Amino acid sequence: MKADPKNVFTGSHYIDGDVACAYGAVAAGCKYLAGYPITPSTEAAEAFAVKAPYVGAQFIQMEDELGSIASVLGASWAGKKAMTITSGPGFSLMMETIGLGAATETPFVIINIQRAGPSTGVPTSTGQADMMQAKWGSHGDYEIIALAPESPQESFELTFKAFNLAERYRVPVMVMSDECVGHMAEKVVIPNAQELEVEPRRYFTGSKKDYKPFKRDKDLVPWMARAGAGYKLYLTGLTHGEDGRPIFDVKTFEMKSKSLRGSTNRYLVDKIRHNRDKIIKFEEHQTDDAEVVVVSYGISARVAIKAVKEARESGIKVGTLRLVTVWPFPEKRIEELAHQVKGFVVPEINYGQVVYEVDRCSQGRANVILVPHGGAAVHDSDDILGAIKQAATDHNPYDRILEYTTALEREVFGENMVSKI
Amino acid sequence: MIEVRFAGFGGQGIIRSGLILGRAVSIFDEKFATMNQNFGPEARGGACSSQIVLSDTKILYPYVTRTDYLVAMSQDAYSTFEHELKDEGTLIIDVDLVRANSNKKTYDIPSTRMAEELGNKIIANVVMLGFFTAISKVVSKEAMEKSIRESVPGRFIDLNLRAFNKGYDWGDKKLSEDN
Amino acid sequence: MDKIIEAFHDGINKSGRDREKMCMVTDIAYDPEVVDYLGVDLFHTNRGRAIAFATGMKLSNPNLILAVFIGDMATLGGNHFVHAARRNMDLFVVCVNDFRYRKVAAQETPGDFSRLEFSSYCSIEQPLNLPHLARSNGAVYVARWTALHHEDLINSMAEALPQAGFKLIEVISPKPELLEFFYLNSEIKHGEDTAKVGIEEDKKIVVGKFVERERETFIDAYNKQHYKVLGDKFIKIAAE
Structure with missing residues (x-):
């Protein structure tokens, strides 16, 4: 599917990496951003907030990062491409809900403009020390995708790509930028909408009563459904089977059967590992x-x-x-x-x-x-x-x-x- | 590769100056320009600087190390950054705001006073940009004018262009005095 | 708990609201059978984040009807509670107040007031007055019932569900053998000042409908303001 021209700010811009992230998100069709202000990521949220009302997108400044990420998950299930933007301390606060996102296989994007040091660190300076946290930050076992842009141009491109990956693999995707790239202004060329391929949400198309939120296609990725559309969805952070309903059984933790029925835990890692050659760049x-x-x-x-x-x-x-x-x-x-x-x-x-x-x-x-x-x-x-x-x-x-x-x-x-x- | 630093305090349009120059060079002169901003954790009102690296090829290191041009709009900015100026570098100052004692090549302009004469001291940075453009010749005048048109709200374009040209003419005059 | 879900079921019927558009967001697990029984979608989020999750859902699809069930007196996620009320986010919140964490013996919630038997020794803290918190932050509908006020609860839910804005119903629902005790020790005072409905030992529990008022919701205010500033350029959020 081609990008919607309304969302693509085609042309040459002189903008910083933060703003480029916001433009990349809008181009990808992101319609929901929830965040809480934190240096050095505020420029990204601001740029999105300015553009949002022109493209039918919602920006909301939530009460904290815990709420931001939770609302992003909600927005995603309600049918919108959604993201949050943050930096170190906010990223830490989001960890628990990232786990919920991984477990419920919710597509969304997190942009982390990394800053220096643990704790408050140096808010206005750069760092790359959240890389392991991005991978392992939430408890339990799961896989995510993380991308690292080297310039404002790539901030645009990778944020755009992040949404495509999130939709394709139903997984949280992180854009691990940093303060230097985030606050660095350079020329960013945004192509025509026709040149941008957007991954649409993979909605289930069969009969509603056959829908199972974690039933997988052959590349191990399950199909999405919209909330409030009569699917009788049951979604939980508890370990669940393919119908989404909790199962507490030792078999759910190690799937021995070769069939595609059974546990989610195994698939949370396998759907990324089996597809890694397609994902890795x-x-x-x-x-x-x-x-x-x-x-x-x-x-x-x-x-x-x-x-x-x-x-x-x-x-x-x-x-x-x-x-x-x-x-x-x-x-x-x-x-x-x-x-x-x-x-x-x-x-x-x-x-x-x-x-x-x-x-x-x-x-x-x-x-x-x-x-x-x-x-x-x-x-x-x-x-x-x-x-x-x-x-x-x-x-x-x-x-x-x-x-x-x-x-x-x-x-x-x-x-x-x-x-x- | 040319390294430029604009420095002053918050509210003087230091970051905006960097953006205007960067946009002029990278969009309208079609070279490479990487602009980075610096401010302390206490962001507003305090010391503030923007650094721009200009080049004909892709810029790898995004910060300035030894500046070719330092544009200082406060005494603090001058004393903080004068030392990183190359020996053959050029110091550009607002003569009313900075008392310089440098052995490097120095050009001065009463940019804030000129801006006040134009009706608003907030455009002192644009006067300074005109002056910088004339002195440094690292960017074309046309590119700067286009960049200003794109960087300021419509109703302020004329005022900003007048400010820019006033600074530019002052720079031309200074250079001809030199020769 | 079954009593409350039953009341919710009947409340939806009575309110005439469309079940298919209804999403129940919870922060503890509910039996999946609830979905079949109620005919709604159910999202079990992590602890304390139900209100924030529902906020994202509402803003992304304004047609959805959000019913949020929370269970610890909005302790985890109390901030979301306060701010959703302040924004007048269109959510129907049911807080099931059981004074302690059911499956964890002897740990009281901030709703606990007992000096007697719930905690290992006793709760020394003042119980949280959630109706007052909701009212003072702008909720449009605030009520409290015990689980045994079955008809009142159904009526209250039916009344609150169609209203636009942040609605709270606190349901007192301790362990079954104590339900009747609380029911008998309650008194109905409609319109009571929420400052006076805090639960105290040796005093009757005040139940009833405390607040019902109209206030512009977040989405209405957002749309109005953006139309004002941007005119026709503004594109309203719509369901995908």
Whole structure:
């Protein structure tokens, strides 16, 4: 289905990443945004709120983030594409209901403009330390999809894509932007509506009495129904069968039968894992002959390119792999590369999150060097260059993950900061 | 690559200046411009700056490191950011608001006073943008005028363009004095 | 509990509202048979978030009729309660006040007032006066009954359901062997000032319809304001 031209602000804009997220959402047909103001995400909510009444969308400032996310789930079941926008503290508050969203397989989008530090941190500065929280934040077992934009242009594109993925797989999708991208203004080109393919909601089309909210098609994704349309829906966060009604049976936790009847818990992870090749997107450059590959995402991937160019100029065979979808993680590709390279360099604005995934997938075949950053700024590309050089020379698989000592840390803490994590 | 910082305090239109310049360069001059804003956790009224990186190719590092141009509209802004100006960089100040003592090339303009003469000191930043455009030549005058048209509400366009041109002419005059 | 669902069933009938458009949103699990019995959709959300969930539903499809059943005196999610009332969100809220958490022995809710037997020792806290909270924040309909005031409860539900705005009915429903005690120890005072209906030990429980008034709902106010500012450019929220 093509995007509705009314929703697509075609043309060249000079806007920041936050606003680009809002425009991406509107273009995707998002009709409901509930949020509570929090720096550095407010510009996104504001931009949506300004456009909402022109496109038949609703913006509501809820009383808190707990209410925001709950109302987003409600809006989704009432038939609208819905999202919330937040940052660190608000993201934490939403965790319980994200679990409800995962369990009830509700399509919705969360935009998290990440800020620095735990707790209140540095509200006006950047960070990438919510990546594991995005994956594991709510209790219990489930899978979500998370995307990481590197520019305002990509903020538009990935927010748009997030809605398509949410509808396609009936899953919460997170756009893990950060303050730097969020507050960075650049040219954003929004194409014509005809060039934007929108995933419509996959409504059940059979007879109402046959509808089961968790009965799956062959790619394991169940069909949606509208609330208040006579389906006698029963939806619960309790573990449930395909009719949505609770079952408390050991069989529901491990489905042994090969038939598609049975537990939801198994499917919550399987519907993403079985479809991961269709979901996962990453960008590779110069990896053909690479001895070192820089694996990164979001703004860090962008900053790393400078270091990669300099390293190539000095004769080091280095390539890049930029994660566009961080979750699910491209395990297979990292594993393949691990056979080829001496080492991976992983710059991220935290003290080690996605780097563990890289190490897990490389299975000790390659060194993995983390270039850490405490937040509030982006990496100095010289640090990434230093780590690339180190990865190109040292090769001791037993080292596993090594933490690179950045220039700033050397200055503050002295020479002997290098540690294994 | 050219790095520019506008600095002053909240309410002077510092962020808007950055957006106007960025829009002019990236949309109308069709080059690359990345604008980033800085403010402390206490957002409004305090120190405020916007940084713009201009380039012919995609910008990888989004912040300024060594600025080519510092436009300072408060004493605080001057003393905070003067040191990051390159040795061959250019300092541009509002002569009534900043007392500069810099060994770097300096141009001054009474932008706030000129804006008041035009009827509203709120457009001092636009006078300053005109001045900056003439001095720096990093962006075309036409692109800036188009950008201003797109960036301010309709009824203020004329006033803003007059302010811009007033600053631009002052810059032209300063440059010819130099030569 | 069965009594309340029964009253709700009859209340819907009496109100003449369309069951198919009705969504029941709860924050504890109800037996799935409730869906078959009532003929509505049921959404069991996580604890405390029912009102917020229902808010999202109402705003996304104004044709829906939202009945929210909460069970802990709006303690988890009390903020949603206050703000939904303040916004006059079009929700019909039933708070089942059973003074304690049924399946968790000896933990009292903030509705508990007993010094006697509900908690391990006794509740030392002042019980929450939910009708007063609702009224002072702008609810358009506020009533309280015990589960044994069956006919009154049906009538109250039938009366409240068609009204536009935030409606609250508190239903006193402790464990079955105590129901009659509460029924007998209650007195009906329609129109009573909600400041005076707090439940206290050694005093009769005041039941009845305390508030019935008209106030512009959130959606009406939203539409009116946006028409005023944007005129024909404004596109109203409609069901998909």
